[in-house]
Amino acid sequence: MIPAKTKPISKETQSKLKKVGEYLETSPRLKDQQGQLMGALHYVQTLFGYLPQEAMEYISEKLSIPTAHIYGMATFYNYFSLQPKAKYQIYLCKGTACYVAGGARIQERLKEELKIGLGETTPDGMFGWNITRCLGCCGLSPVMQVNEDIYVRMVPEKIPAILEKYRRQDKKAAKVKEAGIGAFDHPGK
Amino acid sequence: MDKKIVLLKDTSIGAADKTKEYYSLILNLLRDQNLQDSVQVVRVADIGFYDQGLVLKILPGQVTYGRVQESDLLPVITETIQGNKVLDRLALEPNEKQLRIVLRNCGQIDPENFDDYIAADGYAALKKVITEYKPEQVIEQLKASGLRGRGGAGYPTWMKWNFARQVKAEQKYIVCNGDEGDPGAYMDRSVLEGDPHSVIEGMMIGAYAIGASQGYFYIRAEYPLAVERIQKAIAQAYEYGLLGKNILGTDFSFDVEIRLGAGAFVCGEETALLxxxxxxxxxxxxxxxxxxxxxxxxxxxxxxxxxxxxxxxxILLKGGAWFGKIGTEKSKGTKVFALTGKIKNSGLIEVPMGTTIRDIVYHIGGGMLASKGIKAVQTGGPSGGVIPKEFLDEPVDYENLQKLGSIMGSGGMIVMDEDDCLVDIAKFYLKFCVEESCGKCAPCRIGGFQMLSLLENITSGKGTASDLAKMRRIALAMQKASLCGLGQTASNPVLSTLKYFAAEYKSHIEDKKCVAGKCRYLLNYQIIPEKCKKCGLCLTNCVFGAITGNREQGYILDPAKCTKCGRCYEVCKFKAINKG
Structure with a gap:
């Protein structure tokens, strides 16, 4: 369940909530307020990267929909997440073609390497993994996606090197940031 | 001279691939003829022909030459490319078993360019319909065409439209179901991405026929490009006055919006989608x-x-009767399949209904990937079933697939070879349905879970003889009592594998063996001392401490500690580890 609210809303969150309010004002109205909910949740998910409690409460007030209903929506649909996503989100395709080509072994190895379960995030917030259904690259199966990079024809042996690549990339990006040259926009690229 | 494109691929089987060699030869010759700027040469991954030597396809004009030798290249360039003359001695008969209606524009036009679609007869059908036809006539045309819903169930489209047309209401809606969640099927995505306007046009014709003024696209959020393209296409249609009020000066008004799905497979079911x-x-x-x-x-x-x-x-442009001539008696037109699995050329194909599975696998798919023989073909995704190799010559249509214990479904077609364990595949599909079940009705929620645990038992060596009867009973209850198609069909993969591959289930239960070597708990790993070169790679890779030994005395695998992860088997370069 959602824990009781304890900390005050940060400035950043407040400005984002304002944007959500603007979205609700301008978005095309469906037949009733509830019809707007799906679009609003999508907007929040894209803006925050997840559905924070504050945002759900905000929408609840604006659209006069019980928070219980919004929470029900948020947990029903896989696309919405209640926790912030990892920096490098890994998706393993578990479509049939990938499964037939040995996707299950990739999943095992990944679990072993990261030491976290499905849908969890590593303690340092670097990696998280989840399965997805069909990325539409069945001819190149098995397929793995890290943020926006796609790795095709995967074998378990490739996993350590791929993870290492992102760890190195992250360190490099951190150094660049420290040196004040400017951060990378998108850590996955 | 217009710009020409030459596609090439060496299709010789068993010989070294000479594509690259010919590629440079052609480029050199073109440069000699000073044609390098007007002819583009492209090496392609698949050209649609097999075992025909070097194949050249020349576009536009679509001439295909096979068994091209080095000495033929110059005549091809001078006579065909420059002179537009076909060299009969080299020309190959098109073996095209495909017929593209749905995918007619995919890859042929720029999906973001409105003029491209117009040039390909775009919106001509809409214009004809709203200026010349009454809504009843549209439905008549559809009736003549015999088009049935391509989402899976195959309900006649004209009947659906006719029901909605007959209801009196001030507001009606038309919805495009683009919530394609079936693992292994991606034709809807390709059409939305490759030819968005045709879907909009189809929807508008439907709206006109039933009297709807508002349409919705429901598209998976996992398909961002499809969403973007549809968005762009809708904006273009508004800009050109094809959407909005009084379209093309008629009384017909229509608006479209996009709604995003959010990763729930069950939302492909129509009432869940709404x-x-x-x-x-x-x-x-x-x-x-x-x-x-x-x-x-x-x-x-x-x-x-x-x-x-x-x-x-x-259909509206060429007439319902034209469409009705394609296909079989009860299934008209074509069907797009996502052909994947252990096959040489996987991808989207479109064939007339009634094409045999053998034609699809061997002529279009190019045959099996490895030397392993074909075992079965799975159609219809998690709601479908498997078709064993004995039925390869059966034509594909709605009725026939159902007769074989499978369904057409959204059009996934996965080819499996002898390395695939059908019990494992049944478990895979059932697990998908259990994970995606919404949990509203008990037969689907509980039945699926129980059936899955029985299958888990069987694949881990704990199955008993009574399990099969239990599974059949649960399957029957799910079929009869579930609320929607997801639960009613979730047991199909299990039932069809039970029907055709009962022996495989038996060997899992009685002999505790998985012939295909897929169910890991039924496998035993052993090091064969004769083949072992004592390199120690297995030792370093075994993280569970099941392998002991040293470089002098060799290595031993302790079955009690082995978790059957298979890592040692994969890393051994000398095939010294036995799996079975």
Whole structure:
């Protein structure tokens, strides 16, 4: 369940909530307020990267929909997440073609390497993994996606090197940031 | 001279691939003739012919030459490319078993360019319909065409439209179902991305026929490009006055919006989809009333699949009778399949209904990937079944697939060879349905879970003889009592594998063996001392401490500690580890 609210809303969150309010004002109205909910949740998910409690409460007030209903929506649909996503989100395709080509072994190895379960995030917030259904690259199966990079024809042996690549990339990006040259926009690229 | 494109690929089987060599030869020759700027040479991964030596395809004009020798290259360039003359001695008979209606524009036009679509007869059908036809005539044409829903169930589209048309209501809706969640099927995505306007046009014709003034695209959020392209296409259509009020100067007005799905497979079911648009959890409702009578916000709503809608403009343009000539007696037109699995050329194909599975696998798919023989073909995704190799010569249509214990479904077609364990595949599909079950009705929620645990037992060596009978009983209850198609069909993969591969289930239960070597708990690993070169790679890779030994005395695998992860088997370069 959602824990009781304890900390005050940060400035950043407040400005984002304002944007959500603007979205609700301008978005095309469906037949009733509830019809707007799906679009609003999508907007929040894209803006925050997840559905924070504050945002759900905000929408609840604006659209006069019980928070219980919004929470029900948020947990029903896989696309919405209640926790912030990892920096490098890994998706393993578990479509049939990938499964037939040995996707299950990739999943095992990944679990072993990261030491976290499905849908969890590593303690340092670097990696998280989840399965997805069909990325539409069945001819190149098995397929793995890290943020926006796609790795095709995967074998378990490739996993350590791929993870290492992102760890190195992250360190490099951190150094660049420290040196004040400017951060990378998108850590996955 | 217009710009020409030469596609090439060496299709010789067993010989070294000479594509690259010929590629440079052609480039050199073109440079000699000073044609390098007007002819583009492309090496392709697949050219549609096999074992025909070097194959050249020349576009536009679509001439294909096979068994091209080095000495033939110059005549090809001078006579065909420059002179537009076909060299009969080299020309190959097109072996095209495909017929592209739905995919007619995919890859042929720029999906973001409105003029491209217009040049390909775009919106001509719409214009004809709203200026010349009465709504009844549109439905008549569809009736003559015999088009059936391509989403899976195969319900005649004209009947759906006719029901909605007959209901009197001030507001009606039409919805395009683009919530393609079936693992291994991606034709809807390709059509939305490759030819978005044709789906919009199809939807508008439908709206005109039933009297709807508002349409919705429900598209998976996992398909960002499809969403973007549809968005762009809708904006273009508004800009050119094809959407909005009084379209093309008629009384017909129509607006379209996009709604995003959010990763729930069950939302492909029509009542669940409508609930999702209304801002509720996507759980199905009992039918009747059908959405055609009482749908979105209680108003008559027609829900059509992407592929169905993409068919509509062509049908109206060429006439229902033309479409009715393609296909078999009860299944008309073509069907797009996502052909994947252990096959040489995987990808999207479109064939007339009634094409045999053998033609699809061997002629279009190019045959099996490895030397392993074909075992079965799975169609219909998690709601479908497997078709064993004995039925390869059966034609593909709605009735026939059903007779074989499978379904057409959305069009996934996965080819499996002898390395695939059908019990494992059944478990895979059932697990998918259990994970995606919305949990509203008990037969699907509980039945699926129980059946899955029985299958887990069987694949881990704990199965008993009574399990099969239990599974059949649960399957029957799920089929009869589930609320929606997801639960009613979830047991299909299990039932069809039980029907055709009962022996495989038996060997899992009685002999505790998996012939295909897929069910890991039934496998035993052993090091064969004769083949072992004592390199120690298995030792370093075994993280469970099951392998002991040293470089002098060799290595031993302790079965009690082995978790059967298979890592040692994969890393051994000398095939010194036995699996079985």
């Amino acid at each position: 609930a999702s648009i209304e801002g509720k959890r996507g759980t199905p409702q009992p039918r009747p009333p059908y959405p055609s009578i009482k749908g979105l916000w209680g108003k008559p709503t027609v829900i059509n699949n992407v592929e169905t809608l993409a068919n509509i403009p062509v």
